[in-house]
Amino acid sequence: xxxxxxxxxxxxxxxxxxxxxxxxxxxxxxxxxxxxxxxxxxxxxxxxxxxxxxxxxxxxxxxxxxxxxxxxxxxxxxxxxxxxxxxxxxxxxxxxxxxxxxxxxxxxxxxxxxxxxxxxxxxxxxxxxxxxxxxxxxxxxxxxxxxxxxxxxxxxxxxxxxxxxxxxxxxxxxxxxxxxxxxxxxxxxxxxxxxxxxxxxxxxxxxxxxxxxxxxxxxxxxxxxxxxxxxxxxxxxxxxxxxxxxxxxxxxxxxxxxxxxxxxxxxxxxxxxxxxxxxxxxxxxxxxxx
Amino acid sequence: xxxxxxxxxxxxxxxxxxxxxxxxxxxxxxxxxxxxxxxxxxxxxxxxxxxxxxxxxxxxxxxxxxxxxxxxxxxxxxxxxxxxxxxxxxxxxxxxxxxxxxxxxxxxxxxxxxxxxxxxxxxxxxxxxxxxxxxxxxxxxxxxxxxxxxxxxxxxxxxxxxxxxxxxxxxxxxxxxxxxxxxxxxxxxxxxxxxxxxxxxxxxxxxxxxxxxxxxxxxxxxxxxxxxxxxxxxxxxxxxxxxxxxxxxxxxxxxxxxxxxxxxxxxxxxxxxxxxxx
Amino acid sequence: xxxxxxxxxxxxxxxxxxxxxxxxxxxxxxxxxxxxxxxxxxxxxxxxxxxxxxxxxxxxxxxxxxxxxxxxxxxxxxxxxxxxxxxxxxxxxxxxxxxxxxxxxxxxxxxxxxxxxxxxxxxxxxxxxxxxxxxxxxxxxxxxxxxxxxxxxxxxxxxxxxxxxxxxxxxxxxxxxxxxxxxxxxxxxxxxxxxxxxxxxxxxxxxxxxxxxxxxxxxxxxxxxxxxxxxxxxxxxxxxxxxxxxxxxxxxxxxxxxxxxxxxxxxxxxxxxxxxxxxxxxxxxxxxxxxxxxxxxxxxxxxxxxxxxxxxxxxxxxxxxxxxxxxxxxxxxxxxxxxxxxxxxxxxxxxxxxxxxxxxxxxxxxxxxxxxxxxxxxxxxxxxxxxxxxxxxxxxxxxxxxxx
Numbered sequence: 001x002x003x004x005x006x007x008x009x010x011x012x013x014x015x016x017x018x019x020x021x022x023x024x025x026x027x028x029x030x031x032x033x034x035x036x037x038x039x040x041x042x043x044x045x046x047x048x049x050x051x052x053x054x055x056x057x058x059x060x061x062x063x064x065x066x067x068x069x070x071x072x073x074x075x076x077x078x079x080x081x082x083x084x085x086x087x088x089x090x091x092x093x094x095x096x097x098x099x100x101x102x103x104x105x106x107x108x109x110x111x112x113x114x115x116x117x118x119x120x121x122x123x124x125x126x127x128x129x130x131x132x133x134x135x136x137x138x139x140x141x142x143x144x145x146x147x148x149x150x151x152x153x154x155x156x157x158x159x160x161x162x163x164x165x166x167x168x169x170x171x172x173x174x175x176x177x178x179x180x181x182x183x184x185x186x187x188x189x190x191x192x193x194x195x196x197x198x199x200x201x202x203x204x205x206x207x208x209x210x211x212x213x214x215x216x217x218x219x220x221x222x223x224x225x226x227x228x229x230x231x232x233x234x235x236x237x238x239x240x241x242x243x244x245x246x247x248x249x250x251x252x253x254x255x256x257x258x259x260x261x262x263x264x265x266x267x268x269x270x271x272x273x274x275x276x277x278x279x280x281x282x283x284x285x286x287x288x289x290x
Numbered sequence: 291x292x293x294x295x296x297x298x299x300x301x302x303x304x305x306x307x308x309x310x311x312x313x314x315x316x317x318x319x320x321x322x323x324x325x326x327x328x329x330x331x332x333x334x335x336x337x338x339x340x341x342x343x344x345x346x347x348x349x350x351x352x353x354x355x356x357x358x359x360x361x362x363x364x365x366x367x368x369x370x371x372x373x374x375x376x377x378x379x380x381x382x383x384x385x386x387x388x389x390x391x392x393x394x395x396x397x398x399x400x401x402x403x404x405x406x407x408x409x410x411x412x413x414x415x416x417x418x419x420x421x422x423x424x425x426x427x428x429x430x431x432x433x434x435x436x437x438x439x440x441x442x443x444x445x446x447x448x449x450x451x452x453x454x455x456x457x458x459x460x461x462x463x464x465x466x467x468x469x470x471x472x473x474x475x476x477x478x479x480x481x482x483x484x485x486x487x488x489x490x491x492x493x494x495x496x497x498x499x500x501x502x503x504x505x506x507x508x509x510x511x512x513x514x515x516x517x518x519x520x521x522x523x524x525x526x527x528x529x530x531x532x533x534x535x536x537x538x539x540x541x542x543x544x545x546x547x548x549x550x551x552x553x554x555x556x557x558x559x560x561x562x563x564x565x566x567x568x
Numbered sequence: 569x570x571x572x573x574x575x576x577x578x579x580x581x582x583x584x585x586x587x588x589x590x591x592x593x594x595x596x597x598x599x600x601x602x603x604x605x606x607x608x609x610x611x612x613x614x615x616x617x618x619x620x621x622x623x624x625x626x627x628x629x630x631x632x633x634x635x636x637x638x639x640x641x642x643x644x645x646x647x648x649x650x651x652x653x654x655x656x657x658x659x660x661x662x663x664x665x666x667x668x669x670x671x672x673x674x675x676x677x678x679x680x681x682x683x684x685x686x687x688x689x690x691x692x693x694x695x696x697x698x699x700x701x702x703x704x705x706x707x708x709x710x711x712x713x714x715x716x717x718x719x720x721x722x723x724x725x726x727x728x729x730x731x732x733x734x735x736x737x738x739x740x741x742x743x744x745x746x747x748x749x750x751x752x753x754x755x756x757x758x759x760x761x762x763x764x765x766x767x768x769x770x771x772x773x774x775x776x777x778x779x780x781x782x783x784x785x786x787x788x789x790x791x792x793x794x795x796x797x798x799x800x801x802x803x804x805x806x807x808x809x810x811x812x813x814x815x816x817x818x819x820x821x822x823x824x825x826x827x828x829x830x831x832x833x834x835x836x837x838x839x840x841x842x843x844x845x846x847x848x849x850x851x852x853x854x855x856x857x858x859x860x861x862x863x864x865x866x867x868x869x870x871x872x873x874x875x876x877x878x879x880x881x882x883x884x885x886x887x888x889x890x891x892x893x894x895x896x897x898x899x900x901x902x903x904x905x906x907x908x909x910x911x912x913x914x915x916x917x918x919x920x921x922x923x924x925x926x927x928x929x930x931x932x933x934x935x936x937x938x939x940x941x942x943x944x945x946x947x948x949x950x951x952x953x954x955x956x957x958x959x960x961x962x963x964x965x966x967x968x969x970x971x972x
């Protein structure tokens with residue numbers, strides 16, 4: 001009796017979440033997986049022959065796929081690491097005591113509280129060649145010799161959209177890490193201070209280990225989120241100029257909805273999931289090793 | 291003397307960097323807000339004028355009196371609040387189970403929650419639409435609440451688990467020895483200590499729902515129209531209602547910011563006040 | 569007006585009774601629309617129609633056009649899921665796909681008996697015909713792309729408004745200098761509309777082989793060279809969308825741009841008589857190509873009340889109603905009688921539009937058309953503008969996309 005209860009307790013706690021997730025998320029994912037094995041064309045809903053892995057073979061043989069994958073890697077690595085760096089610094093600063101801390105904490109949430117479409121439009125406009133405020137300021141302050149068409153150049157377009165997503169996403173890290181900092185008892189710092197540890201030592205020996213769990217989790221989650229997000233790119237460049245900012249999810253989206261090739265789009269989505277799964281698996285596995 | 295030195299250090303080492311970061315967060319937003327109270331003609335003057343010549347509230351007035359944006363703000367508030375309530379009700383027990391029990395498939399299940407969020411949502415919208423249609427849920431608050439609440443679950447469960455793991459197990463064991471059930475131990479002992487984490491996750495859920503567009507467009511949009519959908523109505527085939535978009539963007543960011551202004555007080559350490567930690 | 573319950577089923581599903589006797593019950597027609605101006609509503613039109621047709625209720629559903637093809641995405645999803653509207657606004661670039669889905673109901677049987685048929689011009693009917701000879705789309709609103717010209721800037725530079733491509737280049741060069749450019753090129757999404765007049769302006773046509781015909785290839789090189797060689801467009805041209813080209817014109821950063829009557833009142837307010845519109849340049853022998861910007865209604869084949877849907881759709885295309893409708897939509901009426909007394913835009917812009925109707929043309933109706941406008945055109949054009957591919961390769965890609 002006791003052992004059954006012991007066995008059942010965690011499952012009772014998990015059951016509601018599992019049930020809803022299976023219904024709302026797992027079912028559609030399984031459906032998409034199934035569709036990826038068929039030749040599903042959006043405007044031919046009546047015929048969808050089974051074609052095995054043909055969609056996958058075609059996807060991997062397409063140079064556009066590899067280009068999109070490369071862009072995705074740049075996009076994720078740059079966006080997440082910059083968001084993390086700014087956000088972590090923010091969390092440490094906002095954890096200190098100063099008079100206007102409460103207001104500062106609230107104000108920093110503003111970028112995060114805006115819908116992507118608005119963020120995309122503001123940044124497109126601020127980076128605009130003709131009427132963008134950043135170009136005007138840059139020229140006036142002497143940082144730029146002339147206006148730069150940031151989003152229309154092959155070598156600066158990606159930086160432009162990354163700037164926008166860093167702005168959008170750094171508050172997430174600031175807030176989650178700030179909450180994590182609260183779980184580190186003050187006694188640890190006091191003890192370290194008595195032992196003569198300096199600020200830097202305290203940071204590496206108390207703050208980082210104390211936050212490790214939250215850091216890894218938030219990095220992991222943000223990475224997945226950024227890897228899948230396409231709305232900001234869609235609004236700002238649509239993947240252009242050319243295909244300079246086209247990432248994998250955008251490629252899947254355009255293939256499925258504008259190209260009408262839904263089966264192919266689903267296959268691309270599955271591949272993206274597998275790539276992420278591999279990366280996350282390695283990260284989790286290496287962590288267990290250490 | 292020492293006090294003045296400390297004040298200076300606080301100013302240079304903390305307040306100035308914080309001010310820089312707040313400026314980074316706010317300046318684009320302020321530029322948007324400023325352009326929502328300028329006549330549109332000023333925005334197409336080249337080179338753009340940094341300081342407005344005339345101020346006008348015409349965009350805000352139009353937005354609230356001649357479009358249904360006010361109703362959309364209310365809809366978004368209902369959906370986001372519902373999503374946070376549902377999401378926390380599901381995520382807190384699940385995260386507690388992951389942090390307190392070692393059971394078969396634990397690691398697989400935890401990973402599974404991540405995997406499902408790796409799939410791009412745009413490719414799930416068609417199956418979901420058909421599903422929601424079968425349940426007769428299209429265009430209801432409930433469709434969006436359950437959609438948003440569920441899609442934020444993986445992140446929320448993972449984050450909460452890592453916060454819960456920072457709270458010593460001995461505490462709930464002590465409570466249970468005193469006669470509390472598991473659920474009571476969770477609610478009375480663990481939850482109060484994990485408040486900063488719960489607040490952070492709650493904010494994450496609120497904002498995720500508040501900003502979500504695809505579900506809100508596809509699974510609702512007529513009877514229930516959230517702000518993200520309402521804003522997209524200002525982006526037409528041949529025209530963008532710039533003034534309305536900027537005014538709408540300004541208003542949209544306010545609720546979450548105010549909410550957080552109050553919630554951030556709860557971000558103060560649950561483990562201070564002498565609670566034991568090994 | 570809005571009735572809500574927290575867990576109520578979709579009203580739309582409940583509203584279609586299976587085969588119940590509904591002779592006395594009014595039928596509800598779901599109509600999807602999108603207006604550029606969110607302040608505009610069709611409420612008044614709906615009320616007038618319902619008064620005249622007591623048996624029919626119109627449920628007008630405003631679907632965002634959005635930035636990323638949202639209207640289309642939503643339309644396809646609901647059609648596939650069997651939850652589509654009875655009727656709704658549609659674009660030409662989706663015609664072939666919707667036909668292949670068998671989602672459209674042919675309107676011929678009704679159009680031929682429709683009293684107001686002759687008030688819509690032959691040109692308009694020609695453009696609205698489907699490749700199989702039937703008619704599925706009901707003309708509702710339109711624009712024709714024309715060329716905005718800043719007369720004051722051209723005069724200062726000593727050139728006349730251009731009517732052919734040679735003069736256009738001369739005028740663009742003459743008005744370029746410093747912080748000002750002659751031509752506001754639109755290389756971003758949707759720019760194909762203002763590109764087609766250049767490429768098909770000397771006789772080539774968007775038919776099989778037409779994209780790679782010598783005239784089209786030469787004209788496309790001319791177009792790309794405007795940016796690359798002559799540099800008469802702002803450096804941001806590859807990704808500029810309509811917002812940018814309109815703003816640049818308003819900010820006097822450009823002297824000419826291709827757009828249409830939806831921005832005429834704005835331009836008139838900004839510059840008065842200093843700005844005008846003329847038909848797009850054309851090659852020798854008067855072979856012009858003015859892109860037709862369409863907006864139609866379709867009746868969907870899954871609708872159980874097609875007759876009633878047709879009543880609404882045809883009523884919207886009759887003169888006084890269509891004028892009222894286009895007042896809200898910001899475009900031009902498709903009725904000849906309505907256009908004659910058109911007062912919603914200054915006359916010179918209306919004339920540039922109606923003069924261009926005779927040379928108005930559209931893309932071929934093939935399933936790839938939607939992909940072309942959304943993805944293939946901006947991608948290939950931007951690559952050509954930035955020198956990643958040659959202009960001829962760009963045209964070969966288009967030919968392949970359209971005709972295999």
